[in-house]
Amino acid sequence: MKKHILIVPGDGIGQEVTEVGKKVLEKIAAKFGHEFTYDEALIGHVAIEATGNPLPDETLEKMRASDAVLFGAVGHPKYDNDPSAKVRPEQGLLKMRKELGLYANLRPIKLFDELLGASSIKPEILRGSDILFFRELTGDIYFGEKGRKNEGDTAYDIAEYSRYEVERIARKAFDAARTRRKKLCSVDKANVLETSRLWREVVQKLAPEYPDVEVEHQFVDSAAMMLIKDPKRFDVVVTANLFGDILTDEASQIAGSMGMLASASVGDSTGVYEPIHGSAHDITGKGIANPLASVLSAALLLDISFGLKAESDAIIAAVDKLLKDGFRTKDIADETTPADKILNTQAAGEELLKRI
């Protein structure tokens, strides 16, 4: 198969982990006889430094012209510590999602058996957990009007959802539930928020079209608690942009680390595949970032955008084998991990490639 893949590493550890994700794609192409071509583009802080724009037009054009995008992360402490900064790396990310119509962010919470001990949650609670989040990605409070009034003493961010926006993500989640354990949990805050009341109304109206799917509605505060009390009760979860952002970082602890969670952002055009984590200033440049979220994002890319299931499974099997062979990056190691099994980002990538 001939495909063109755009690599957009972005900032911080985005650069470090995407390098490994790309090598995995190259290995898969060689092993399975595909012809993947690659290009690179800038986003985030590195794009601001080079062009003044966190999402240059050239990057957007390259994204539209590609068959899929492997994305890293954006962000830099310079902006996090300067609330008055007008141009910010995260604006590039949000614009990319909006411009490409990437309204569905799929975040699988896949727990590899070998990592049962990596989490601070008890193994007996975690064993058998397997959740697929559908986070709405182009609406909600991130995209509504925002600003200051009262001479800057009052700030506001407006959350908005249309019926259409809720229905299209809910349908994707219902469809996915049908292929899994047929359970859908819609998470909202309908006891307080009008956007959530519309959300719940839309999901309730769709439910009769999916009689084989058992639907429940949970308030986000309670869902956050349930997620670590009894993660096995969840199969597919559908929720709004802000709630999904927060709940999936929490859910990363089910999988053992932020460095283990991949995602697929899909919708109206080119799919973008990205770890759920950010640019992680605290570990940038140390070479210790876990590259597996990027690697597993590459696996999602092959499966969802190219329909290459065997190739995608080969990557997941290699990750499984790497972990079964006892190798860990620092974030998923524990006191029982021998020092010679704790690998840096690059070495983890090399060991993984040997197993594909």
Ligand SMILES: NC(=O)C1=CN([C@@H]2O[C@H](COP(=O)(O)OP(=O)(O)OC[C@H]3O[C@@H](n4cnc5c(N)ncnc54)[C@H](O)[C@@H]3O)[C@@H](O)[C@H]2O)C=CC1
């Ligand atoms: N999709 C994106 O591009 C995102 C960007 N950000 C940006 O990233 C910057 C840092 O944000 P944080 O709140 O620190 O979130 P973060 O996700 O970058 O890091 C949170 C914690 O998880 C650890 N971590 C994350 N990925 C890891 C990996 N692959 N291996 C090992 N440890 C890992 C980090 O070291 C840190 O302790 C900010 O500027 C933020 O705006 C944050 C989240 C998502």
Ligand SMILES: CC(C)CC(=O)C(=O)O
């Ligand atoms: C800029 C943020 C919306 C990025 C983030 O935290 C995410 O997409 O998970």
Ligand SMILES: [Mg+2]
């Ligand atoms: Mg996030």
